[in-house]
Amino acid sequence: MTDVQHLPDEHRFVILHEGSEALLAYRLFNNGEKPAIDFNSTFVPPEFRGKGLAEKLVRAGLKWAKEQGYELNASCWYAAKFIR
Secondary structure, three states, rough: OOEEEEEEHHHHEEEOOOOEEEEEEEEEEEOEEEEEEEEEEEOOOOHHHOOOHHHHHHHHHHHHHHHHOOEEEEEHHHHHHHOO
């Protein structure tokens, strides 16, 4: 299994696995004066679900966002579980 790759120009984190791509997408915005991030979508191909790929993506995304000092938001229900 490949490690998580961050593609900042595409605003997403990906894991390439056996020719398929699992992803966590986000958008950056300003919440007043504070820079913020919204994790808005996760996708794992059906054949790879239940293997922890989505969790690995979200944890990598949150770690990066915290390091950048972003206010954390998630309109994606799955990512939101990790922010609560």
